[in-house]
Amino acid sequence: MPYREKTAWLSLIAMVVTFGPYFTIVAMRSVPGELPNLRQLGLFAVAAIAQMLILGIGHLYLRRGSAQDARTPPDERDRAITSRSISSAYYVLIFGMILVGCVMPFNSSGWSIINAALVMIVAAEVVHYGVVVLSYRRQA
Amino acid sequence: MMEGSISNRIRILRFHNGEMSQAELGQRIGVTRQTIAAIEAGKYSPSLEAAFRIAEVFNLPLEEVFQWDSKATRV
Numbered sequence: 001m002p003y004r005e006k007t008a009w010l011s012l013i014a015m016v017v018t019f020g021p022y023f024t025i026v027a028m029r030s031v032p033g034e035l036p037n038l039r040q041l042g043l044f045a046v047a048a049i050a051q052m053l054i055l056g057i058g059h060l061y062l063r064r065g066s067a068q069d070a071r072t073p074p075d076e077r078d079r080a081i082t083s084r085s086i087s088s089a090y091y092v093l094i095f096g097m098i099l100v101g102c103v104m105p106f107n108s109s110g111w112s113i114i115n116a117a118l119v120m121i122v123a124a125e126v127v128h129y130g131v132v133v134l135s136y137r138r139q140a
Numbered sequence: 141m142m143e144g145s146i147s148n149r150i151r152i153l154r155f156h157n158g159e160m161s162q163a164e165l166g167q168r169i170g171v172t173r174q175t176i177a178a179i180e181a182g183k184y185s186p187s188l189e190a191a192f193r194i195a196e197v198f199n200l201p202l203e204e205v206f207q208w209d210s211k212a213t214r215v
Contacts, residue, residue: 002174075171076187077178139178 003069004078005136006062012129014054019122022047026115040111044118081135089128096120144210150180153198153205169193 100117154160162176178184195205
């Protein structure tokens with residue numbers, strides 16, 4: 001498996017295991033809309049720190065396992081896959097930002113808007129890494 | 141849109157050139173071993189520059205390494 005596919009899997013898994021539970025908890029409890037709501041902020045901080053830790057440790061582990069591959073610069077196929085994945089994620093992100101920035105302010109406020117923005121950012125990242133993984137799998 | 145696919149003889153050419161490994165060929169043209177494997181399997185079409193570089197490694201014209209089959213469709 002190429003090193004870049006491994007790092008894409010890592011990012012995908014880190015995103016799912018940290019922000020998956022975060023959004024599940026947010027969906028199950030009604031979050032008071034007013035800011036700052038430190039409890040909600042704390043929950044977000046836990047998810048973000050957990051993601052950073054998983055990514056940091058995961059990258060260190062992958063680098064130790066394939067140091068040569070990690071140092072190799074991306075080739076034309078890697079660049080084509082990156083370009084395709086970023087293009088796909090861009091559409092998700094732009095749709096989300098229109099929804100969050102132009103529609104939601106008329107009927108929502110506070111944490112509802114923040115969480116909606118987070119959902120769209122996470123969705124765009126999942127699409128980004130998902131397309132990378134799928135592209136490498138198809139060409140393997 | 142016209143359908144077709146690019147086939148290649150890289151695997152057999154590697155064999156005839158001292159059983160050159162995919163990693164060695166990749167190193168010589170500046171791509172990874174996995175990219176060479178994908179090209180050989182017909183799952184990735186290389187850029188024109190990479191195709192010329194591969195042909196140069198085997199000291200052959202491009203059309204003796206890569207062939208265009210206008211009837212075939214890519215799986």
